[in-house]
Amino acid sequence: MRGDSVEYKLLEQWVKGLRPQDFYLTVEVGVREGYGTLIITDALKDKNYFHVGIDPYGDLLYKHLDKQIDRENGTIAYWTDFEGRPLVNEDGTPKVPTYPNSMKQTFLSQFKNHENFILYQLEDTEYFNLFGGGLPIYQNGQKKLVNVYDFVHFDGPHTTEKVLEEVMFFAPRSRVGTRFVFDDQKVYEMSKIAYILEHFGFKTKEMGDDKCMLEKTE
Numbered sequence: 001m002r003g004d005s006v007e008y009k010l011l012e013q014w015v016k017g018l019r020p021q022d023f024y025l026t027v028e029v030g031v032r033e034g035y036g037t038l039i040i041t042d043a044l045k046d047k048n049y050f051h052v053g054i055d056p057y058g059d060l061l062y063k064h065l066d067k068q069i070d071r072e073n074g075t076i077a078y079w080t081d082f083e084g085r086p087l088v089n090e091d092g093t094p095k096v097p098t099y100p101n102s103m104k105q106t107f108l109s110q111f112k113n114h115e116n117f118i119l120y121q122l123e124d125t126e127y128f129n130l131f132g133g134g135l136p137i138y139q140n141g142q143k144k145l146v147n148v149y150d151f152v153h154f155d156g157p158h159t160t161e162k163v164l165e166e167v168m169f170f171a172p173r174s175r176v177g178t179r180f181v182f183d184d185q186k187v188y189e190m191s192k193i194a195y196i197l198e199h200f201g202f203k204t205k206e207m208g209d210d211k212c213m214l215e216k217t218e
Helices: 008-016 035-043 101-110 124-131 160-173 190-198
Strands: 024-029 049-054 117-120 135-139 142-146 151-154 179-182 202-207 212-216
Touching (some): 008 035, 008 151, 008 179, 024 035, 035 049, 049 135, 101 117, 160 190, 190 202, 190 212
Parallel strands (some): 024 049, 049 117
Antiparallel strands (some): 135 142, 179 212, 202 212
């Protein structure tokens, strides 16, 4: 299983640093091949948790970045493969990556032994529409409706607009101790997002080269 990001050790540390409690509901927006979800669930393997993955797959085309072309600095944002090579079309223009259903099947085949996990093959907005009133979880002969999230890894579309949309769903459904980790935080307006989260009681606690970590403290 491979990851398309960096600083996974930092992600692991932030999951393991969650406050002690009886149950954890965790989410990853943008699962891809599943390495982030593997890190999160392995870090919680000795805890009572349930993890949700949200990813539509299906080769959907969508806007990945605020600025694909930065005319001010004369640079073009190129996506790279797992070896760090730029993805380009035949004419040399940047190639926008897509994530096929075959990637989903590969992930699920490698993740089949994880019981406390479900993948919703949905766009983030579809998930929000379906589960705004709570997520039903079935465990140990019981059904419970949970509407408080303890950890969210934001690794889906990397535009300020989309990340804010996700934040405005999860932030009101948090509690003291909830942790948010943002991937590729340099490609969108992380400072604006962090400022908005301050109004929900979140504080920026750590910054990596790629990831930004916030925790709800009040």
